[in-house]
Amino acid sequence: MMPILRVPDLPMPDTNPLLQAWQAPHGLPPFSAIRPGHFEPAFTAAMQAHRDELRLIADDGAAPDFDNTVAAFDRSGRLLARIGAVFYNLTASETHPELQAVQRRMAAPLADHDSAVCMDAKLFGRIDALFERRQALDLTPEQRRLLERIHLDFVRSGARLQGADRERYAAVMAELAQLTTRFAQNVLHDESSWRLPLQTEADLAGLPDFVRAAARQAAAERGSDGHLITLSRSLIVPFLTFSLRRDLRETAWRAWTSRGEHPGDSDNREVARAILRLRHEQARLHGQASYADYALADTMAGTRSAVQRLFDEVWPRALAAVQREREALEAQMAAEGAGGAIEAWDWRFWAEKVRQSKYAVDDAEVKPYFRLEAMVQAAFDCAGRLFGLRFAPRDDLPVYHPDVKAYEVRNAGGEVVGLFLQDNFARASKRSGAWMSALRWQNRNSPSAMAEWPVILNNNNFAKGAPGEPTLLSLDDARTLFHEFGHGLHGLLSDVTFERLSGTQVLRDFVELPSQLFEHWLSEPEVLRRHARHWQTGEPIPDALVQRLHAARRFNQGYETVRYTASAIVDMAVHARTEAEPPPDLCAFEAEVLAAHGLPPGVGINHRLVHFQHLFSGSGYAAGYYVYLWAEVLDADGYEAFREAGNPFDPRLAESLRRHIYGSGNSLDPGAAYAAFRGRAPTVTPLLRKRGLIPDEAQPA
Numbered sequence: 001m002m003p004i005l006r007v008p009d010l011p012m013p014d015t016n017p018l019l020q021a022w023q024a025p026h027g028l029p030p031f032s033a034i035r036p037g038h039f040e041p042a043f044t045a046a047m048q049a050h051r052d053e054l055r056l057i058a059d060d061g062a063a064p065d066f067d068n069t070v071a072a073f074d075r076s077g078r079l080l081a082r083i084g085a086v087f088y089n090l091t092a093s094e095t096h097p098e099l100q101a102v103q104r105r106m107a108a109p110l111a112d113h114d115s116a117v118c119m120d121a122k123l124f125g126r127i128d129a130l131f132e133r134r135q136a137l138d139l140t141p142e143q144r145r146l147l148e149r150i151h152l153d154f155v156r157s158g159a160r161l162q163g164a165d166r167e168r169y170a171a172v173m174a175e176l177a178q179l180t181t182r183f184a185q186n187v188l189h190d191e192s193s194w195r196l197p198l199q200t201e202a203d204l205a206g207l208p209d210f211v212r213a214a215a216r217q218a219a220a221e222r223g224s225d226g227h228l229i230t231l232s233r234s235l236i237v238p239f240l241t242f243s244l245r246r247d248l249r250e251t252a253w254r255a256w257t258s259r260g261e262h263p264g265d266s267d268n269r270e271v272a273r274a275i276l277r278l279r280h281e282q283a284r285l286h287g288q289a290s291y292a293d294y295a296l297a298d299t300m301a302g303t304r305s306a307v308q309r310l311f312d313e314v315w316p317r318a319l320a321a322v323q324r325e326r327e328a329l330e331a332q333m334a335a336e337g338a339g340g341a342i343e344a345w346d347w348r349f350w351a352e353k354v355r356q357s358k359y360a361v362d363d364a365e366v367k368p369y370f371r372l373e374a375m376v377q378a379a380f381d382c383a384g385r386l387f388g389l390r391f392a393p394r395d396d397l398p399v400y401h402p403d404v405k406a407y408e409v410r411n412a413g414g415e416v417v418g419l420f421l422q423d424n425f426a427r428a429s430k431r432s433g434a435w436m437s438a439l440r441w442q443n444r445n446s447p448s449a450m451a452e453w454p455v456i457l458n459n460n461n462f463a464k465g466a467p468g469e470p471t472l473l474s475l476d477d478a479r480t481l482f483h484e485f486g487h488g489l490h491g492l493l494s495d496v497t498f499e500r501l502s503g504t505q506v507l508r509d510f511v512e513l514p515s516q517l518f519e520h521w522l523s524e525p526e527v528l529r530r531h532a533r534h535w536q537t538g539e540p541i542p543d544a545l546v547q548r549l550h551a552a553r554r555f556n557q558g559y560e561t562v563r564y565t566a567s568a569i570v571d572m573a574v575h576a577r578t579e580a581e582p583p584p585d586l587c588a589f590e591a592e593v594l595a596a597h598g599l600p601p602g603v604g605i606n607h608r609l610v611h612f613q614h615l616f617s618g619s620g621y622a623a624g625y626y627v628y629l630w631a632e633v634l635d636a637d638g639y640e641a642f643r644e645a646g647n648p649f650d651p652r653l654a655e656s657l658r659r660h661i662y663g664s665g666n667s668l669d670p671g672a673a674y675a676a677f678r679g680r681a682p683t684v685t686p687l688l689r690k691r692g693l694i695p696d697e698a699q700p701a
Helices: 037-059 066-075 080-092 097-119 121-132 141-156 162-193 209-221 233-242 246-257 267-284 291-296 304-335 349-360 363-369 374-389 475-492 508-522 525-531 543-551 557-575 588-597 626-645 653-661 670-678 685-690
Strands: 196-198 227-229 390-393 405-410 415-425 435-440 455-464
Touching: 037 066, 037 080, 037 097, 066 121, 066 141, 080 097, 080 435, 080 455, 097 162, 121 141, 121 455, 162 267, 196 246, 209 227, 209 233, 209 363, 227 233, 227 685, 233 349, 233 363, 233 455, 246 670, 267 291, 267 557, 267 588, 291 304, 291 557, 304 349, 304 405, 304 557, 304 626, 304 685, 363 543, 374 415, 374 475, 374 508, 374 525, 374 653, 405 626, 435 475, 455 475, 475 508, 508 525, 508 626, 508 653, 508 670, 525 543, 557 588, 557 626, 626 670, 626 685, 653 670
Parallel strands: 415 455
Antiparallel strands: 196 227, 390 405, 405 415, 435 455
8 A cells, every 4th residue: 555654753743634644545635634724834843844854955964965865855855845735736626715815824934934945055065065976976867857857947946046046036036926826826716707697589699509508507507507517618609609699709709818907906907017027037047138038048949049050940831821811711611601801700600501511511410429437438448558567546535625526546567556546527616727736756865765656737727517417628638638648647557666757747848748649549530439429319429420530630720820820829939028128018018929920810729928827827838839839840740650550549659658758757858758758859740741731741841
């Protein structure tokens, strides 16, 4: 059995469940016993415990070596990490005002603690001494990688700064933590507070049964009769796709795109400017001209010019593709006698009509074959066929919400290797989007000296079916499920010694490779025939429909590529500025950048700056939204290996994929990891072909 995490002796009453040994199977938290008031005292005690652990390392009278310094540092802070994992999972997935207040109060103290750790001169001195002698040390490749990564973590967190710069850097990081927390809470406020009631049959015109059912369930969950459209993506996108009410589509689109831009307490315009101002100061303290330069220094891309080369490959082709798509939409409008220009709230509506006309593919026909539970089993089955994993439901395990499903994960030999929690439904207490997180990372360097299994979570935001009715997914929803499950597999299949190198803790432009790569298996005809079955009849999806889906796979990809790449361009532009003061009007700046790049009218972008949580709810994707496109170069090229083998479940390739991509974590340089799997560096051609930006037979110039 998994060992219970040792809790240090603490001057705290034994009534705080966060500070007790967790006795639930697999060391899961006692969610039902945890209250918001438990977190602040628990964080305070855990930060002190962490400082005590680090003091023992720093004050060790023995000369620094890998075991007494680097491995010991990797083992430290586990109590703080486990409390933080519970806290941040709850604030993202099941929050409420009291918990949000705790989040605001703790943002600065936790950031101060992180700064104090990385600016501990004595501790860093030991790590730095080992780093300088790393060539002469008798280290395994993984040990050397850990030393290099920890050293870089310290340096990038200000360890080399001195005097006033050191103090200012800590203050900047504390302010950033408070502001990014506020930004995220403002977006959640705007998302959860907006509703569009559909009160008459005229309001519902054009909506298929599955959209009506989801809107009816959304109303019921909020204590209303009738139908509601909320700002859940699984509701807003189909509404924009099918509603015949152009006026209501415009209302919904404006609400969706103006999140964070409303005067009042939830206005993010000045919050984002303050974040940008502090990030520029952070970069200058590191000697970098812009925040983009600082952020890219620890990525596969490395420089802005490398990212720009990728944009230059994709953007002109995407613009040409979206113009061809516009012409098809305008022809459809003319055929139906519709006049006027295509606005942003019209594009999905007319694109769906073209898709139905050209490919005879209709979401209302497709969705009955994509029942949520069947798609979950499809993902599990692919993981089993590729990697030998088995997922057994555990309804007896403690979870934080009734929607959460827990699965015990076993390998081909029947041994437990992890726990997987899946939380699939949208609700007012949950932020938008989809993500993977962890309550515990796999490692063999725990304080108990026993291996620790990973506990991995997936969150989606699907519109729940009414009681007694299924939750039916669109093909895009199903891809999202596979995408997040790919991240989950990256955590579950991790096979490293040290926690810092485990799972998805890799370079940002590598982290999306395992997730995007796993999406490919959903489109395999044999996977669809096995799992895409009509929820009422049980009949497999017809081959003719699979062929139509395959033929339509590149449909509207110019639109999708332009929207994504435009957001990535704006991200890079705003973070590449070398001026200390941000643009006075971020919305105007965004519009100017898009106009300069020739964004076509009526297309829009994926995320506007005022609600761009990838950028401003944390720093992980700041000057890094390009990473999805960067990783898509890798995933499109990588899946070609299975096509070349003629078998999407080729055992030799699957084992190489497990070892080098899903299992290696950050123990290998990402470029070396990819080359070990593929046998060479990636090329951009498969990406361009996958998105329909070049013909199948063409090669890029």
